[in-house]
Amino acid sequence: MTAVEQAPAVGGRYKWIALSNTTLGVFIATVDGSIVIISLPAIFRGIGLDPLAPGNISYLLWMILGYLLVSAVLVVALGRLGDMFGRVRMYNAGFAIFAAASIALSLDPFMGGAGALWLIGWRVVQAFGGAMLTGNSAAIITDAFPANQRGTALGINQITALAGQFIGLLAGGFLAVIDWHAVFWVSVPIGVLGTLWSYRSLREIGSPRPARIDWVGTLTFTAGTGALLAAITYGIQPYGGHPTGWTSPLVLSGLALGIALLVAFCVAETRIRQPMFRLGLFRIRAFAAGNIAALLTAVARGGMQFMLIIWLQGIWLPLHGYDFENTPLWAGIYMLPLTFGFLVAGPIAGFLSDRFGARLFATGGLVLVVLAFLGLLALPVNFSYPLFALLLFVSGVGQGMFSAPNTSAIMGSVPAADRGVASGMRSTFQNSGTSLSIGVFFSLMIVGLATSLPTTLSAGLQAQGVPAATAQSVASLPPVSTLFAAFLGDSPIAHLLEPSGVLKTLPPDHVTALTGTKFFPELVSGPFHQGLVTVFGAAAIMAAVAALASLLRGRTAR
Known part of the structure; x- marks a missing residue:
C-alpha cells in the first residue's frame, strides 16, 4: 500500500461518527446555498422590497449568488489552513460561525434595502462558515477511513451534499408558506447541535503541518x-x-x-x-482529470437546475392550472425525481467504486447525464410529466454515479498531508462551476429570448387591446425582467404592465386573460424553447467533455 492509500489506524466507531457529523455539516451548508432561491418571493415581500424595481435587481442577484461566490472563493484557503492548523479545528470553527450567522439571519430587524443588505451580509458570513465545513469534510473522512471503504464514505457524504442543493429548493418552498423567517430558522437548531456534537466527538487524526500563511x-x-x-x-x-x-x-x-x-x-x-494552492497536484492524472470533470459537470448541473425552475414556474405549471404564486413550491416538488436519482445511485456507486475503480462509474454516469440532456432537448415545452420525470431521474442517477467515485478518486490520489488543500481545491471547482453556470446559462437564455420575444410579446399584447405604444415599450424591456418575474412566482404580464396603468383601462375579460395562467406561457413558449435548445445543447457538450476527461483519468484511479 502506498503512502497515498494509507489511512491512520482509528477505531471502527469513530469513522462512522466522523462521517455522520461531516455529512450533516455539508448537507446543511448546501441546503442553505439553495434554500433562498424558491423562497425569494416570500423573503422580499417580508422585507417590503420589490426586487425587480429599477436599481433593485442587484439585491436579487446577490441574495442568490453571494453565498455561492464566497463558498467558491474561500474554500481552498480554508482547506489549506486545515492542513496547517488542524482539519477538525477548522471544521468545528466553521460549524460555530455557520450557526451564529443562521441566528442573525432569522432576526433581520430592518425593512427595504437595509433589510436586504442585512440578509446579504449575514449570508456572506454564513457562507464563510459553510466553506470551512465543505473545505475540510472530505479530508476528515479520508483521514478516518481506510482506502477500501473510502469511496463508500465519500459517496454518502458527497451525494448528500449534492442532494442538499435540491432539497433546499423544496424546503424553501414549504417553509416560505409558513413564514419567510422560517427559511433561516431551520438552520439554527442544526447549526447549534452540529457545533456541540463536532466539538465533543471529532478529533484530529491527521497530523497538522505548520507552515507560513x-x-x-x-x-x-x-x-x-x-x-x-x-x-x-x-x-x-x-x-x-x-x-x-x-x-x-x-x-x-x-x-x-x-x-x-x-x-x-x-x-x-x-x-x-x-x-496555498498546490499546482503540483495537477501533475497527478487522476486529480487533474477528476477536477476538470467536476468543474464542467457543476456548470452543466447548475444550468439545468435554474432552467428547469424557470421552465416549470414560468410555463409548464401555469399551463396546467397552477397560480403563479404557487409555482415555486410545486417546481421543487416536481423536481424530486432528480434528487431521488442522486440518493439511489450515489452510495451504491461509491461502494462499487471501492472494488472496481472510479473510471467506469464516473464516466458511465456522465454518459447518462449527456443522454438526459439530449432527451430534454427533444421534449416539447408542454411536455408529458412521466417522461420528464424519467429524464430527471436518469440525470440524477448519472450525477450520483459520477460524484461519489470522482470525489473518492480525487481525494485518494493525493498525499495524506495535502488532503485539506485537495478537498478545498475540489470544492472550489465544484462551487465555481455552479456560480459560472448562472452567469453563462442565464446569458445564453436572455440572448435567445432577445431575438424573438419582443416581437411575439408586442403582438400578443396588442391582440388583447393594449395600446401599441405601451405594448412596444413593454416588449422592449430587457428579457431578464421577464425571466426573473417568472422565476419569482409573479405574473410576468401583470408585473410588466402595472407601471403603465393600462390594466385599469382595459375590459375585465382582457385583464383576466392577460394576467391569467395561460396567456404568458402560450405567448413565450416558442421563444423560450429556442433558448432551452441553446442552454441544454451547451450543457450536453460540457457533460460530454467532462465524460472524456473522466475517461482519461487512468485505469488505477480509485
Missing part, C-alpha cells in the same frame, strides 16, 4: 476569483440598450482584472516555498 497566493486568488465571478454575475444585467451586460466597461474590467490576478496567482504559486 501564503498571503500573496491567498490575496491574489481570492481577489481574482471574486472579481471574475462577480463580473460574470453582472453580465446578466442589461447595459446600454443591450439585453446583457457583457459590453459594460465594469464587466469587462472585472473580467480583465480577475484574469490578470489569477495569472499572477499561478506565477506566484510556482515560486513560493509553501504555496
Whole structure:
C-alpha cells in the first residue's frame, strides 16, 4: 500500500461518527446555498422590497449568488489552513460561525434595502462558515477511513451534499408558506447541535503541518476569483440598450482584472516555498482529470437546475392550472425525481467504486447525464410529466454515479498531508462551476429570448387591446425582467404592465386573460424553447467533455 492509500489506524466507531457529523455539516451548508432561491418571493415581500424595481435587481442577484461566490472563493484557503492548523479545528470553527450567522439571519430587524443588505451580509458570513465545513469534510473522512471503504464514505457524504442543493429548493418552498423567517430558522437548531456534537466527538487524526500563511497566493486568488465571478454575475444585467451586460466597461474590467490576478496567482504559486494552492497536484492524472470533470459537470448541473425552475414556474405549471404564486413550491416538488436519482445511485456507486475503480462509474454516469440532456432537448415545452420525470431521474442517477467515485478518486490520489488543500481545491471547482453556470446559462437564455420575444410579446399584447405604444415599450424591456418575474412566482404580464396603468383601462375579460395562467406561457413558449435548445445543447457538450476527461483519468484511479 502506498503512502497515498494509507489511512491512520482509528477505531471502527469513530469513522462512522466522523462521517455522520461531516455529512450533516455539508448537507446543511448546501441546503442553505439553495434554500433562498424558491423562497425569494416570500423573503422580499417580508422585507417590503420589490426586487425587480429599477436599481433593485442587484439585491436579487446577490441574495442568490453571494453565498455561492464566497463558498467558491474561500474554500481552498480554508482547506489549506486545515492542513496547517488542524482539519477538525477548522471544521468545528466553521460549524460555530455557520450557526451564529443562521441566528442573525432569522432576526433581520430592518425593512427595504437595509433589510436586504442585512440578509446579504449575514449570508456572506454564513457562507464563510459553510466553506470551512465543505473545505475540510472530505479530508476528515479520508483521514478516518481506510482506502477500501473510502469511496463508500465519500459517496454518502458527497451525494448528500449534492442532494442538499435540491432539497433546499423544496424546503424553501414549504417553509416560505409558513413564514419567510422560517427559511433561516431551520438552520439554527442544526447549526447549534452540529457545533456541540463536532466539538465533543471529532478529533484530529491527521497530523497538522505548520507552515507560513501564503498571503500573496491567498490575496491574489481570492481577489481574482471574486472579481471574475462577480463580473460574470453582472453580465446578466442589461447595459446600454443591450439585453446583457457583457459590453459594460465594469464587466469587462472585472473580467480583465480577475484574469490578470489569477495569472499572477499561478506565477506566484510556482515560486513560493509553501504555496496555498498546490499546482503540483495537477501533475497527478487522476486529480487533474477528476477536477476538470467536476468543474464542467457543476456548470452543466447548475444550468439545468435554474432552467428547469424557470421552465416549470414560468410555463409548464401555469399551463396546467397552477397560480403563479404557487409555482415555486410545486417546481421543487416536481423536481424530486432528480434528487431521488442522486440518493439511489450515489452510495451504491461509491461502494462499487471501492472494488472496481472510479473510471467506469464516473464516466458511465456522465454518459447518462449527456443522454438526459439530449432527451430534454427533444421534449416539447408542454411536455408529458412521466417522461420528464424519467429524464430527471436518469440525470440524477448519472450525477450520483459520477460524484461519489470522482470525489473518492480525487481525494485518494493525493498525499495524506495535502488532503485539506485537495478537498478545498475540489470544492472550489465544484462551487465555481455552479456560480459560472448562472452567469453563462442565464446569458445564453436572455440572448435567445432577445431575438424573438419582443416581437411575439408586442403582438400578443396588442391582440388583447393594449395600446401599441405601451405594448412596444413593454416588449422592449430587457428579457431578464421577464425571466426573473417568472422565476419569482409573479405574473410576468401583470408585473410588466402595472407601471403603465393600462390594466385599469382595459375590459375585465382582457385583464383576466392577460394576467391569467395561460396567456404568458402560450405567448413565450416558442421563444423560450429556442433558448432551452441553446442552454441544454451547451450543457450536453460540457457533460460530454467532462465524460472524456473522466475517461482519461487512468485505469488505477480509485
